[in-house]
Amino acid sequence: MEPLSWPMIFAKMVVQFWPVWAALIVTVALSLHFRRRLGLYGKLFDSTVGLLGFVIVMFWVFTALFADLIITFDPIAQISQMKNVSPGTPVPGSDQWYLLGGDHLARDVFSRVVMGARRVLTIAPAATVIAFMVGITLGLPAGYFGGKLDTGLSFIANLVLAFPVILLFYLLVTPEIRQTGVPVVLAAVLFLFPVIFVSVLLNSRYFTNPARRNLYVGAALAVGLWAYSGLAFNADPTGIWSMDPNLLNVFVSVVFVNAPTVFRIVRGIVMDLKSRDYVAAGQTRGEGPWYIMLWEILPNARGPLIVDFCLRIGYTTILLGTLGFFGLGVSPESPDWGSTIDDGRKLLSIYPHPAVVPALALMSLVLGLNLLADGLREESMRD
Amino acid sequence: MLPFLLRRVGVMVLTALTLSFVVFCLTNLAPNLEKLARTEGSVRMSDEAVLSWIENNGHGGPMVMRYGQWLGVVPGWTRTDAQGVTRGRCIQGGLTAETAPRYCGILQGDWGTSTVFREPVIKTIKDKLGATGWLMLWVMLVMVPVSLIIGVLSGMREGSRTDRVLSTFAIATTATPEYVSGVILVVVFASATTGISPILAEWGWISGRTLFLGTATSAIDQITFWNFALPVMTIALYGIGYIARMTRASMTEVMTQQYIRTARLKGVAFHQVILKHALRNALIAPFTVIMLQFPWLLNGVVIVETLFNYKGFGWTLVQAAGNNDIQLLLACSVVAVFVVLLTQLISDIGYVFLNPRIRLS
Numbered sequence: 001m002e003p004l005s006w007p008m009i010f011a012k013m014v015v016q017f018w019p020v021w022a023a024l025i026v027t028v029a030l031s032l033h034f035r036r037r038l039g040l041y042g043k044l045f046d047s048t049v050g051l052l053g054f055v056i057v058m059f060w061v062f063t064a065l066f067a068d069l070i071i072t073f074d075p076i077a078q079i080s081q082m083k084n085v086s087p088g089t090p091v092p093g094s095d096q097w098y099l100l101g102g103d104h105l106a107r108d109v110f111s112r113v114v115m116g117a118r119r120v121l122t123i124a125p126a127a128t129v130i131a132f133m134v135g136i137t138l139g140l141p142a143g144y145f146g147g148k149l150d151t152g153l154s155f156i157a158n159l160v161l162a163f164p165v166i167l168l169f170y171l172l173v174t175p176e177i178r179q180t181g182v183p184v185v186l187a188a189v190l191f192l193f194p195v196i197f198v199s200v201l202l203n204s205r206y207f208t209n210p211a212r213r214n215l216y217v218g219a220a221l222a223v224g225l226w227a228y229s230g231l232a233f234n235a236d237p238t239g240i241w242s243m244d245p246n247l248l249n250v251f252v253s254v255v256f257v258n259a260p261t262v263f264r265i266v267r268g269i270v271m272d273l274k275s276r277d278y279v280a281a282g283q284t285r286g287e288g289p290w291y292i293m294l295w296e297i298l299p300n301a302r303g304p305l306i307v308d309f310c311l312r313i314g315y316t317t318i319l320l321g322t323l324g325f326f327g328l329g330v331s332p333e334s335p336d337w338g339s340t341i342d343d344g345r346k347l348l349s350i351y352p353h354p355a356v357v358p359a360l361a362l363m364s365l366v367l368g369l370n371l372l373a374d375g376l377r378e379e380s381m382r383d
Numbered sequence: 384m385l386p387f388l389l390r391r392v393g394v395m396v397l398t399a400l401t402l403s404f405v406v407f408c409l410t411n412l413a414p415n416l417e418k419l420a421r422t423e424g425s426v427r428m429s430d431e432a433v434l435s436w437i438e439n440n441g442h443g444g445p446m447v448m449r450y451g452q453w454l455g456v457v458p459g460w461t462r463t464d465a466q467g468v469t470r471g472r473c474i475q476g477g478l479t480a481e482t483a484p485r486y487c488g489i490l491q492g493d494w495g496t497s498t499v500f501r502e503p504v505i506k507t508i509k510d511k512l513g514a515t516g517w518l519m520l521w522v523m524l525v526m527v528p529v530s531l532i533i534g535v536l537s538g539m540r541e542g543s544r545t546d547r548v549l550s551t552f553a554i555a556t557t558a559t560p561e562y563v564s565g566v567i568l569v570v571v572f573a574s575a576t577t578g579i580s581p582i583l584a585e586w587g588w589i590s591g592r593t594l595f596l597g598t599a600t601s602a603i604d605q606i607t608f609w610n611f612a613l614p615v616m617t618i619a620l621y622g623i624g625y626i627a628r629m630t631r632a633s634m635t636e637v638m639t640q641q642y643i644r645t646a647r648l649k650g651v652a653f654h655q656v657i658l659k660h661a662l663r664n665a666l667i668a669p670f671t672v673i674m675l676q677f678p679w680l681l682n683g684v685v686i687v688e689t690l691f692n693y694k695g696f697g698w699t700l701v702q703a704a705g706n707n708d709i710q711l712l713l714a715c716s717v718v719a720v721f722v723v724l725l726t727q728l729i730s731d732i733g734y735v736f737l738n739p740r741i742r743l744s
Binding site (some may be wrong): 176349367 | 401402412413414415554555557559560570574577593681682685689701704712715716719720723727
């Protein structure tokens, strides 16, 4: 078979991504049709920047979802003649090509980037969600009550923020530190916050109706503690919730780096909002402080928080890439973009494609998230 | 002003002590010490031998005491072995047990010895910080003016075409971390097979094989445009977008103020309004942002020095961490944390100086 030319490579890739295009068309068409009923999400489609960002982000989300259908080769399979081959080289003994060439271990770059999307897009949003839960659970009382609690929590947050991120990673994500169990302790503390957050949220809403409260809080606690035991201590008897110790280490450090910034943002917003009339009205009605914080203040703070959430997923993606770039906490087989860039950079000036492809992928995803955040900010300010 | 300053410095010292203690604990964990024993002693040591090596070299005892010794507020350890030879933390460099000082920690200027570079840590740090200082200087010289100009240009007429183009550029650069932009810049400008270098070489415009050098190793001896442009650009690009966006936000806010309209109505030319009235107030917020950008620059420095093999502070940090060089890693951490805290302090003080509306409370 002949090597492919660049237009042919792009054509082949477009065909290979067909499930993504189909899903994108359906999503955008449905959203455009019902956009007047969809609130802030619908308004996003009024701004060009927001729409562009949304499409880029959804492209990668669908790529991660349908990765198994898109890849042309096993992302860790090595085909010996294909070492560092240039894009579009046919694979002997099959009717396929290495669309974006082979890397230094003769693996298919295209399939690895597609599989890498799945890895990046599971860790980054999940870590951001946990960081937000930690930040919100601590930031609300710090901003609302102030005083000693605020001083103490702010001091701790500033401590973490004064660490250069890269140094923290070098201290926290090492094989030695896993032996000492520090990541498990951190996980035990950080993963507790989502459980606390959901329980307090439901309790403060339904405590006037004990029957429903017991049902909801009980269910939340049961599921939460089940997941907690599995994720933090790997002690889930059914084995549904579990996390590879390597991954746990990376995950916990990323949450740990992000949570203090979220804390500061939430605290600032709460300090601003707590002097509003509706808070005073709630206090006069005799509502409890947690009800006011979680059901009066938090919904009104959602605008800046949603925008920051998008930006923070992008930032977390960058952090995960940094970890991969320094080879921290990932297995050499892992197709995640950061470690692929690191593998490729050694032969960068001779064979650029193994490093450039994941680099462009990472850049486009973060760019999409930034544009999405910009669109959301513009639209939410019009309210 | 003085009480404010004193309180800030007090919090800073407290933060520095806490952070250095945390770093000390994390670098002196038992597995790290065992690894150190095996590299310094012998790889085939039995587990008991490792434990006694750790004990005999002053790494035993409670963590707080060891931290105190390292800091220089607790007397250094001494130990007399079976032959009657006394060894100790402070007994080194020709000193005997009698002449050696009792305290030798970082407060006395003794930072220990690096196990990777086989020289005093203080010397390594000084050399490498000098190298990184040049990198930082050039980054600042490129980044600050470019980002301020972009921010002011796009902020002075919000929504114009200039604004759209420059804002898009700014968003794109904030989405490009150093390890991505570095890779792309090398491929475009410093690869003999791809990018623009082969074309330029074919036309005979450049004498070498590539336009820029893909490594900055030679920049340690002599900095030239050709070996330093890519590392500097890589770090600066990421910061430019962020500072430009902050400047733009602050500039658009200033441009809606009453006094700008008054000046315009009075007949002052547009460029005069920008230069004389708007800039002064619009540049307060970016000042803080630039100072707070330093911690992130440190991040960029580590990535870029690794990518371009420039043997500065960031490269040293990676070497220290990768080779379990406890003393050097500790010193690097202290320097890094100190830089971060110092820039925070400067940004706070500068903000108060620049903006008289801020009341000291």
